[in-house]
Amino acid sequence: MNAILECKGLTKSYGGKKALSDVNLTIERGRIVGLLGPNGSGKTTLIKLANALLTPTLGEIRIAGMEPGTGTKKIVSYLPERNYLSDWMRVHDIIGLFRDFYGDFRPDKAYDMLKRLNINPNDKLKTMSKGTKEKVQLILVMSRESELYLLDEPIGGVDPAARDYILETIISNYNPEATIIISTHLISDVEKILDHVIFIREGQVVLSSSVDEIREQGKSVDGLFREVFRC
Amino acid sequence: MLGKLLKYELKATGRTFMPIYAALLIAAAVTKLISALTAGGSEVPEFISAIVYIMILMGMFVMTFVVMIQRFHKNLLSDEGYLMFTLPVEPWQHIVSKLLISVLWNLGSLVAAFLSIVILTFDEIANRALMLDLFAVIAEFLTIFGPTGSLVVLEIFLAGIATTVFGILLIYASIALGHLSNRHRTMASLGAFLGLTAFAQILFACLTLIPNVRVLQHYMDTLQESLQTSIALFHYVMWFTIGFFTLLSAGYFLITNHILKKRLNLE
Amino acid sequence: MPWDLKPDRPIYTQLVEHIEWMILSGVYPPGSKLPSVRDLAKEASVNPNTMQRALAQLEEDGLIITHRTSGRSITEDSEMIQKARIRIAREQVSEFLEKMKKLGFDKKEILSIINNMIEEVGK
Numbered sequence: 001m002n003a004i005l006e007c008k009g010l011t012k013s014y015g016g017k018k019a020l021s022d023v024n025l026t027i028e029r030g031r032i033v034g035l036l037g038p039n040g041s042g043k044t045t046l047i048k049l050a051n052a053l054l055t056p057t058l059g060e061i062r063i064a065g066m067e068p069g070t071g072t073k074k075i076v077s078y079l080p081e082r083n084y085l086s087d088w089m090r091v092h093d094i095i096g097l098f099r100d101f102y103g104d105f106r107p108d109k110a111y112d113m114l115k116r117l118n119i120n121p122n123d124k125l126k127t128m129s130k131g132t133k134e135k136v137q138l139i140l141v142m143s144r145e146s147e148l149y150l151l152d153e154p155i156g157g158v159d160p161a162a163r164d165y166i167l168e169t170i171i172s173n174y175n176p177e178a179t180i181i182i183s184t185h186l187i188s189d190v191e192k193i194l195d196h197v198i199f200i201r202e203g204q205v206v207l208s209s210s211v212d213e214i215r216e217q218g219k220s221v222d223g224l225f226r227e228v229f230r231c
Numbered sequence: 232m233l234g235k236l237l238k239y240e241l242k243a244t245g246r247t248f249m250p251i252y253a254a255l256l257i258a259a260a261v262t263k264l265i266s267a268l269t270a271g272g273s274e275v276p277e278f279i280s281a282i283v284y285i286m287i288l289m290g291m292f293v294m295t296f297v298v299m300i301q302r303f304h305k306n307l308l309s310d311e312g313y314l315m316f317t318l319p320v321e322p323w324q325h326i327v328s329k330l331l332i333s334v335l336w337n338l339g340s341l342v343a344a345f346l347s348i349v350i351l352t353f354d355e356i357a358n359r360a361l362m363l364d365l366f367a368v369i370a371e372f373l374t375i376f377g378p379t380g381s382l383v384v385l386e387i388f389l390a391g392i393a394t395t396v397f398g399i400l401l402i403y404a405s406i407a408l409g410h411l412s413n414r415h416r417t418m419a420s421l422g423a424f425l426g427l428t429a430f431a432q433i434l435f436a437c438l439t440l441i442p443n444v445r446v447l448q449h450y451m452d453t454l455q456e457s458l459q460t461s462i463a464l465f466h467y468v469m470w471f472t473i474g475f476f477t478l479l480s481a482g483y484f485l486i487t488n489h490i491l492k493k494r495l496n497l498e
Numbered sequence: 499m500p501w502d503l504k505p506d507r508p509i510y511t512q513l514v515e516h517i518e519w520m521i522l523s524g525v526y527p528p529g530s531k532l533p534s535v536r537d538l539a540k541e542a543s544v545n546p547n548t549m550q551r552a553l554a555q556l557e558e559d560g561l562i563i564t565h566r567t568s569g570r571s572i573t574e575d576s577e578m579i580q581k582a583r584i585r586i587a588r589e590q591v592s593e594f595l596e597k598m599k600k601l602g603f604d605k606k607e608i609l610s611i612i613n614n615m616i617e618e619v620g621k
Contacts, residue, residue, distance in 0.1 A: 014413075014496075032545050048497075051317050055493050073319040084313035086243065086306070093242075100235045101318045164543070171539050174546045192509060193545045212508045212548075220505030 004029045004148050004179045005050065009059030012045055012203075019045040021203040022059070029147070030176040032193055034221070035183040037200035038229055043183040044081065046200070047150050051078050064147060074103065077146035081153045083133050091121040091136060098140055110143035113169065117162075131158055138166060142173050149180040155189060167193055188222040197221055199228055232320050236328035240302070241335075247298055248336055251291050252343040258284040259347035284351075288344060295340045299333040299399060304406050312497045322491035326403060326484065333399050334392070375462075386469040393476035397483075401427055404483040407490040431479055438475065501542040509544055513552035516542075521561055521572055522583050532562065532570040 003026045010023040020042045027033055035043050048054045049061050052068035063072040085094055091114065098105045114121055117135055125133060134157055141149065151170075155163045170180060171193060182190055191211065199207035206228060214224055262280040269276055307315055307325060315325060373380035405427055409420025503512050520526050532538070535553060539546040553570065556562040560578045564570050573579065598608050 030547070032547070053313070053316055053495055053497055055495075070319045070321055073317055076317075078313075078317050080313045082310050082313060084310050086311055088243070088246065097239060100238075101232070101320070167543060168540055171543070171546060172536065174536065174539070188505065191505065192503060192543055195545055195547050212510065215506065215508040218506050222505060 002028050004064055005181070006062045006065075007046075007059070008061075010046075010049065010056055010061050011058035012042075012049060012054060013057045018203050020049070023203075023205055025198065025205060025208065027179060027181070027196075029179050031195045032170070032174070032180045033182070034187070034190060034194040034197040035181055035200065036185070036187055036197055036221075036225060038185065041200045042203040043200055044152060045203075047078070047152055047181070047183060050148075050150060051076060075147040077104075077141045077144040077149045079138060079141040079149075079151045079154055081156070083130070083137070085125050085133065085137065087126040088124070090124050091119065094125070094136070094140065095121070098144070102144055104145040106143050106145060110139050113139045113143065117165065131162070134158060135162060135166075138169070142169050145175070145178075147178050149178065151180065151182045153184055154182060155184065155186055163189060187225055188220070191221045194221070199225065201229065233324045233328060236320065236324055237331060240328050240332040243306070244298055244302060244332055244336060247294065248339060251287070251294060252339065255284070255287045255291055255343055255347050256350060258287050259350040263351055263353060284347070288347065291340050291343065295336050298336065299329075300402060300406070302329055302333070303403050307491070308406065308410050308497070310497075312495075316491075316495065316497070323484075323488050325491065326487055330396065330399055330403070334395055337395050337399075382466070383469075386466065386473070389473050390469055390476075393473045393480065397431075397476040397480045400480045400483040400487065401431070404486045407487045410496070411490060411494060427483065434479070435475060439471075501544075503542070503544070510548050510551045510555065513542065513544065513549060514555050517552065517556060518561065518582060518586065522579065522586065526572050528572050528576065528579060529574040530572050531568075532572065534569060 005025065005027040007023045007025040010020055010025075011018065012020040023042075023046065035046065037043050045054065049056060050063060050068060050072075052073065061068060063076060066072050089097075095107055095110050098110075099107050111121065114136075117139070119128075119132060119136060119139075125136070128136070138151075138154055141151070154170075155166055158166065167190065170182075174180075182194070184190055194211050196210050197207070197214070198205060207224075211221055214221055219227075258280070262277065262284050265280045266277045305311060306329075316322075373383060402424070405420050405424035408423035408427075409416045409418075412419035501513075501516055503509060517526075521528075526532060532553075533541070535546050535549050538553075539549040542549065553562060557564060557570075559582070560575070561573055561582060562570050563573055595608070603611070
């Protein structure tokens, strides 16, 4: 079975509101996929469901054929939009934590990337700027050799140079057995590295297409997005 | 995995408690020292030092309570929860690791308090005599219980653990129940706390008063008559307490686990 | 040569064109070894899958050869290369002629402008 992520009739409601409504998706391995949509469209909900941080109201979601849980957490590497690291820790400490809990974590990769970005592993997270903390989180996530990477707004709060480095890291880490799903609203920046895009609006999938198909019609993904989501 | 969680929990909390314990013991030592040095003179320095010591002592117990709540709420149900709940670990392991470490610090604080008192009352002559007296009293007390004497120590220990665990899980369950609400989570947690406490009290009343009425009646009547029945009553009460709090602890654990496993909703 | 990828055309076709230019203009001379797919993708800031497609296309066109054990290299077949050069030249000219026609120039005017420009640029 080649699909790394499958959703069948996936629905999530909170009270009366439907955050996701009857979502059907199949995402193959070895792809870099863009999950695109405006704020509140359900992207983060979908990602949280994949991480077992939420449970479906209806329908199902499967990662490599498994229901989200401890088994899937071993093979899924998640970068949330927020800062999730304990302030009192040093970078060394958090690397130790990742190494302890994740069998697929490669500390040498992490230290390498930290060096490239001039981040001192002895620094306490408390003393770092928001942008630096985000870089550390990204490094931790990309230093795992996982089967599915879920990146929620990975380039949102960073400067353009760091953005390039992040995209470069994503490309270098590419592995034909793994899939990367990037949720973002900065489409023109990431377009070139995406294989496939999914447009999501108000909890429903409105488009699922390869990037080539879109461009063969003479549009950029960014352009099509603006059309589809015109205010 | 549980071992690793324990390791990190210890690391995260140790940095708060070790300094406090050290401060407490130092404050006790300093007070003792000042007392010895200013003997016969002004009592003010000793008084001030004693106040400081007491403040640290109270602070220590408050911190034990505060840290217990904070570790559960901050580390699991706020931003850090995004890290914790994506680790390949079952939710029950999170609960158990935090529970065990909280129990550890509860015991630790008691031990630290005890040691600090020993330091304060460290007076060669009186102490040795006092200790001997103390042991004699305890030994005599235990012999009253006859063959079941050693059991008493175990019972007291288990009861202490059971009530501590109960208290901690009560708080965890309250926080978890509060998490279910979308807004005003703090208020909801407080409400849950009151509710769960009330439930525990009502349950206790039901279990003790109704079925036990006759048993208690019987024992009360025969209390004066026989030492044996008093002893039996004591054991009965102890094991009832242990069983009751263990049962409730299990219930509160299940509630907390269910919420973390199936009803998690991190912002 | 900077990889200048336009947003409204498929990336892999642009990659094919860009690599062709690099081959024909001598950046990757005949017989030389090509960097790995991953390195090329990094350089161009594109998805390795897409780069892979572009290279596959170039292989089909005969400009690139894949060796089982030692990666990819540029063909040494000068006929192939010449064919490609001419094809691209024709594409450029055809584009140029289109534009000139739109501006309303006739054959004689076009040739005269070309001759003048060649003289000028030659100096």
